[in-house]
Amino acid sequence: MQDRPNILIPIxxxxxxxxxEGVPELLANAHVVLLGYHxxxxxxxTDQARHQFEDQATRRLDDFAEILEHAGAIVESQLVFTHHGQTTIDRMAAEHDCLAVLIPNATRPIETVLVAVRGIVGIDRFIRLVSGLFATNDVNVTLYHVPEENETDEDVKTLLDGISTRLSQEGVSPDMIDIQISRGxxxxxxxxxAADNYDAIVMGESDPSVATFLFGMTADQVAKQFLGPVFVIQHGEPDDDEETDTE
Incomplete structure (x- = not known):
């Protein structure tokens, strides 16, 4: 049995x-940190807002948690009233050791996943996430890489073959793993x-802040153009900005 990967869903x-639709089934094998924030x-x-809206927000959050649990996920819910939404998401992802933040767009039943690998940074997290979510399911996993100018196809193939081997060791069937290299x-x-033919994307953040990625141009464009769920692997540590959330 694979360890359930910790996934943060900010709502x-x-x-x-x-x-x-489709997100609860996607996360059936996950430990979900369900962050309801305002x-x-x-x-x-923030204390004033909590006093005014806590009951309403809690009811909604409980309803969402029940939906996820019914699909099989283990859910940990937290409600936060904050002045800094982006900082709060980063902090919560770090505090709960989340492998990824999910941009929870709707999806059909998951059959294919595009795993966009940028390099060796965060590979352990990619492997833990993909194997934890999909090793026990018949999901085709495509390891995808856009090489830098100084990367040869042989170098990239070595990288992706190594990841494929590790995924196989973690229970993902080798028959369900493909490799794709695209220059541009x-x-x-x-x-x-490339994602047009896939049901979900797993990709690394392009900035030390998950929240910047989540709310910034890159994630916004990818998620809006793709329309399906996007797992954003966390690499960096959150900023130490002062925050006065009420939780």
Whole structure:
């Protein structure tokens, strides 16, 4: 039995966000940290917002947790009222040792996953996430890489073959693992183009801050163009910005 990977799902709980169709089944083998957060205007105290909205937010968060648990996930919920949504997501991902943050777009039943590998950074997290979620399922995993100018196809194949071997050792069937190399000047565009034939994407963050990736141009463009769920592997440590969340 694979260890359940810790996955953070941030939900702006009072802004109409919810758990989209297909996401509960996608996370059936995960330990989900369900972060319900509400960004409070600077001029409003977080304690005041909690007093006003806590009951409503808690009911919604409990409903989402029940949906995820019914699909098989283990769920840990936390409600936060904050002035700094991005910092809160980073901090929670670090505190709960989450392998990835999920941008939870709707999906059909998962049959194919594109794993966009940028290099050797974070490979252990990629392997733990992919094997933990998909080793016991009939899911085709494509290891995908857009080489840098100084990378040869042989170098890339060596890298991807090594990851494939490690995934096999963690229980992913070798028959379900493919390798794809694509050269181009715009890795983001290449990933989006390649993802057309896949149900979900696993990719590394391009910035030390998961939240910057989640709310910034790169993640926003990938998630909007792809439309399916995107797992953003966390590599960096969160900033030490002061925060006065109420939890």
């Amino acid at each position: 702006s709980v009072l802004e109409g966000e919810s758990i989209p 960004v409070v205007p600077d001029q409003t105290a 000047d715009d890795p983001q565009a290449a990933i989006v183009d």
